[in-house]
Amino acid sequence: MGKLFAKIYDIMMQPLEQKGLTELRKNLIRNARGKVLEIGSGTGLNFPFYERADKVIAIEPQPLMMNRSLIRANDALVPIDVVLADAEEIPFQDNTFDTVVGTLVLCTIPNPLKTLEEIRRVCKPHGTILFLEHVRLDRPILGRIQDWLTPIWKHVCDGCHLNRKTVELINKVGFKLVRKKQYCKNLLLEIELLNSK
Incomplete structure (x- = not known):
């Protein structure tokens, strides 16, 4: 499924992007500053919106x-x-990044709690974590x-879970909630966290 999903992902997302998802991405990404890590960057739909970052390192597990x-x-632009x-x-050392970004990614990762712990590790103390999930x-x-x-x-959409309790997982890791905005009757959340380690 991975090869086909990679080929059709942008086409599949286009109606959602046109209905407002692109604007939500822009609003989120404009808060990314300094050295930025983007997890699960997919086909790079966020890349055009980085303006204030010094440098972005984007990680993606699927080659296609x-x-x-x-x-x-x-x-x-950066x-x-x-x-x-x-x-x-x-694959980075502790306290490397000023900002970590993830959009529509925690739903797909097999072990999201492990990922959140890794984000906490590589993000600097008092660094910013931005999610759209x-x-x-x-x-x-x-x-x-x-x-x-x-x-x-999950089978059709390459492992995506419709029912992830993402906020509960975030709370387990110990980030400090700075801001949470809800869209689509609470189905979609924009979350800004502080790495208060």
Whole structure:
């Protein structure tokens, strides 16, 4: 499924991007400053929006997605290096990054808690973590529908979980919540965290 998903990802996302997702990406990314790590950068849809970063290192575990992102990396306003790597084992030293960014990625990573711990490790003390994530709805019927659809959805969408309780996972790691905005009736969250280690 990975090869096909990489080929159709941009086409599949286009209607959502046009309905407002691109604007949400822009609003999130404009807060990324200094040396930035982007996890699960996919085809590089965030790359055009980095303006205030000094440098971005983007990690992506799937070679085809990474290769598709290289054109956007070359056209970006700031230097972007794309590295084939897994967010569950980030290949950088402790306290390396001023900002860490993830958009629509924690839903797909097999062990999101391990990834959050790795983010905490590589982000500098008092550094910023920025997420844009879809989450499980806290409503009995809709949440159950997400639970029911997730096994099928994971197969079709390359491992994406519709029902991740992302905020609960974030709270376990110990980040300090700076800001949380909800969109699409709480299905989509924009989260800014402080690495208060």
